[in-house]
Amino acid sequence: MEYIILIVVLAVLLIGGLGSTFLLRSRSGRRGGGASAGSVARGGTATAPGTADDSGATATTTVAPPVPAQPEAPEAPAKPTIEKPPPSAGRMVRLRARLARSQSGFGSALLSLLSRDRLDDDTWDEIEEVLITADVGVGPARQMVADLRTKVKVEGSRTPDEVKQMLRAELLAQVETPASREVRTRRHEGHPAIVMMVGVNGTGKTTTCGKLARSLVGDGQTVLLGAADTFRAAAADQLQTWGERVGAQTVRSDKEGADPASVAFEAVSQGIEAEVDVVLIDTAGRLHTKTGLMDELGKVKRVIEKKASVDEVLLVLDATTGQNGLRQARVFAEVVDVSGIVLTKLDGTAKGGIVVAVQQELGVPVKLVGLGEGPDDLAPFDPETFIDAIIG
Ligand SMILES: Nc1nc2c(ncn2[C@@H]2O[C@H](COP(=O)(O)OP(=O)(O)OP(=O)(O)O)[C@@H](O)[C@H]2O)c(=O)[nH]1
Numbered sequence: 001m002e003y004i005i006l007i008v009v010l011a012v013l014l015i016g017g018l019g020s021t022f023l024l025r026s027r028s029g030r031r032g033g034g035a036s037a038g039s040v041a042r043g044g045t046a047t048a049p050g051t052a053d054d055s056g057a058t059a060t061t062t063v064a065p066p067v068p069a070q071p072e073a074p075e076a077p078a079k080p081t082i083e084k085p086p087p088s089a090g091r092m093v094r095l096r097a098r099l100a101r102s103q104s105g106f107g108s109a110l111l112s113l114l115s116r117d118r119l120d121d122d123t124w125d126e127i128e129e130v131l132i133t134a135d136v137g138v139g140p141a142r143q144m145v146a147d148l149r150t151k152v153k154v155e156g157s158r159t160p161d162e163v164k165q166m167l168r169a170e171l172l173a174q175v176e177t178p179a180s181r182e183v184r185t186r187r188h189e190g191h192p193a194i195v196m197m198v199g200v201n202g203t204g205k206t207t208t209c210g211k212l213a214r215s216l217v218g219d220g221q222t223v224l225l226g227a228a229d230t231f232r233a234a235a236a237d238q239l240q241t242w243g244e245r246v247g248a249q250t251v252r253s254d255k256e257g258a259d260p261a262s263v264a265f266e267a268v269s270q271g272i273e274a275e276v277d278v279v280l281i282d283t284a285g286r287l288h289t290k291t292g293l294m295d296e297l298g299k300v301k302r303v304i305e306k307k308a309s310v311d312e313v314l315l316v317l318d319a320t321t322g323q324n325g326l327r328q329a330r331v332f333a334e335v336v337d338v339s340g341i342v343l344t345k346l347d348g349t350a351k352g353g354i355v356v357a358v359q360q361e362l363g364v365p366v367k368l369v370g371l372g373e374g375p376d377d378l379a380p381f382d383p384e385t386f387i388d389a390i391i392g
């Protein structure tokens with residue numbers, strides 16, 4: 001009997017104890033919530049003046065913390081640490097291995113054909129075919145075959161090294177041009193150098209603006225970016241992100257479909273005021289009609305020129321698009337005075353011969369090459385490094 005009374009007493013005590021613990025927990029939970037909501041609300045008030053101060057009183061544990069966390073969260077990535085990009089010198093040599101990997105098929109095919117004991121008509125046809133397949137273009141390919149045939153006839157027997165030197169000299173002759181490959185980015189008296197990036201969509205204009213801005217900053221210049229691609233808001237975001245990484249400001253419109261020429265004008269105006277060294281203008285690769293795009297680009301350039309002369313109009317071409325890219329290039333060259341070519345995605349194609357074709361077609365030098373998606377994968381074009389990478 002005593003046992004039963006003892007058990008009943010213990011059970012009552014146990015139940016009582018559990019109940020009070022639960023109550024205490026839930027109360028302290030609420031208190032804790034109230035306390036944290038209060039501090040959050042104060043924090044909120046600090047970051048956003050005018051926020052209702054009593055919000056903490058009604059907030060709950062679950063909703064309170066995210067309230068200030070949200071305005072703070074996007075701010076964190078908006079202030080990235082500013083990177084210090086490497087200078088542009090020696091870039092192409094550093095990227096040579098990448099170029100060699102993508103172009104090795106083209107170079108080794110030519111070398112093995114030229115090293116045959118007998119160079120008959122069929123072999124020369126094959127050589128021409130290899131060149132055409134590498135996008136050198138029919139005209140330049142025939143010219144090269146003719147030149148090589150003459151050399152072989154004159155020089156007679158060939159050691160492998162001689163074959164290599166002969167091919168190197170011939171390719172170099174096709175790639176070299178008297179026009180300067182310098183990208184004119186030196187500040188003028190009273191105004192920045194102005195560079196416009198043009199080309200159809202997806203060729204790599206925005207990426208090239210970003211990479212070029214990095215390399216200019218790496219060389220010690222100050223840069224301002226103009227997001228004159230107003231076709232979609234994401235284009236300006238993309239450019240701004242590149243700029244933020246290296247501390248370059250971006251002038252943009254938040255209105256999709258805003259007038260690209262006005263944005264470009266504003267960017268140049270701000271660039272003059274801020275006394276930066278270079279203003280880089282990114283443009284749209286598409287509008288609703290192609291004629292529209294060309295008219296627009298002409299207008300952008302004319303409007304900029306009310307403020308300052310344009311130093312470079314760089315046509316960005318995707319090396320993987322071959323002849324199609326060349327056709328586009330012709331259209332652009334007719335509208336805006338293209339001063340240089342940026343050949344992107346050379347890392348993704350074995351058709352490096354496009355360098356020859358595009359220069360001959362437009363009479364404009366390839367000034368920069370894109371050799372990857374990385375931030376520093378843009379290099380000033382250097383013919384010797386290019387040819388050496390092709391023929392190994
Ligand atoms: N592999 C490789 N990819 C590149 C290179 N340059 C650009 N790209 C990629 O090509 C894609 C298109 O680049 P964007 O810079 O957005 O092209 P865009 O000309 O500005 O395009 P729109 O704004 O649509 O006209 C991106 O995924 C880039 O990372 C390059 O040299 N090599």
Ligand SMILES: [Mg+2]
Nearest residue numbers: 205206229235
């Ligand atoms: Mg773009």
